[in-house]
Amino acid sequence: MNQSEFLNTVLPFKDKLYRLAKRLLVSREEAEDATQEIIMKLWTNNAKMSSYNNVEAFAMTMTKNYCLDRLKSKQANNLKLVHSNYKDENTSLQKSIEVKDSVSWMERIMENLPEQQRLVLQLRDIEQYEYDEIEKMLDMKPTAIRVTLSRARKAVREELLKKHNYGIS
Amino acid sequence: MELVKHIETLLEKYFEAATSIREEEELKAYFSGDEVAPHLEEYRPLFNYFSVAQEETYSKEIPLKPATSRGYLKWISVAAAVAVTMGIFFDQQSSPSLEEQYTQEEIRSAQLALSMFSKNFSKGTDGLSYLTEFEKNTNKFLTNEK
Structure with missing residues (x-):
């Protein structure tokens, strides 16, 4: 090659x-x-x-x-540096600030997940791989992937709900 | 209203990790739109984040050249090692050829000359042995001084 x-x-x-x-x-x-x-x-x-x-x-x-x-x-x-370099085109300033804020929130939530959950969530929800592809990549059983993914999603939801409720009260 | 119901069921499936890629796309599309039902607003950051995170790219250049030059270096080191071993090998081979280069007569005469030289040399060193006696005596003086 x-x-x-x-x-x-x-x-x-x-x-x-x-x-x-x-x-x-x-x-x-x-x-x-x-x-x-x-x-x-x-x-x-x-x-x-x-x-x-x-x-x-x-x-x-x-x-x-x-x-x-x-x-x-x-x-x-020793080298845990957090960077967020996002560019949002075609959104208004107000909206882009909101998006940026929520993005950095999500970023922090994701960082606190266990490694395995982060991996599965990344591969499925961001890269949109099919389950059989994830199986090969992570060398995991399909049921294990689904369980991990479900846990990861629920963990993120819980954190988001917390934040949302603080926002109201 | 129909749509909201549909999204709610999709969300439920989503959290049980039972949605297909297409259903997840649908959720993303719904939450990136402007008409999100108020009670579902809290999920908006989640799906927005996925869309944003998807756009991040690796902007650094990919330096492929060093990889090839590293392989090149490896072969140079191999060549150097071969050259050194060949050198040693041929060096060792050339030494027994002494007997081939000179006749038996010549070797004998050379040995004779060398033995004469060494004999005379040892005579000279015998003469120097008196010096050790001298040193003994001076050492005596030195210890006395202390």
Whole structure:
């Protein structure tokens, strides 16, 4: 596989790798480094790449494992920086402020979820993968995925309701 | 009203993780619109967030060149290792060729010359052995001084 072929296969899902890394590592710099590292790893192994039947799922699994390793190492614990760099086009100022506020709220709620729940929520609700794809990526049983996902969604809902009620009273 | 009912059932399914991708899309579309029922307002940030988070992109460049040069370096190190082992190998091979280069006569005469040299050399060192005696005596003086 030459360079342009490699880029053609990898570029379509590089953002997904990055978002997954950011979900787990929180810091933008860390996530960027992780994404770069994963792509480099893929590139050095690109001879084997054609034998993988699903490069994207494989790369997602690699990213997940890499990030979890990073989290385990103390090094990463010192580097928890929170960044929110969102651009909202075509929304009015008032609305965009509201959206930004709620986005940072959601961001904080997501950060407090356990890693497994974060992973599943990221893959399903943000990247919109089908369950069988998530199964392959996380090496989990379908029922386990559904249970984790349901728990994650409910946990987020609970936090949101708390916030909503504070807002009223 | 129909729509709200529908959304409510979808939400229920959503929290049990029983919705399909298309139903989840439907929820997202509903909550990104302006007509969200007041009692469902609290879910708006959730679905909005998913849409926003989806748009985040990895903007850094992908440096593929270093990967290739790293492989290049690896091969250079392999070549260097091969060169060094070859060097040692040929160096060792060249030493036994001494007997081939010189005749038996020449070697013998060289050995003779070397043994004469060493004999004379050891004679010289024997002469120097008196010096150790001298050193003994000076050491005596030095210890006495203390």
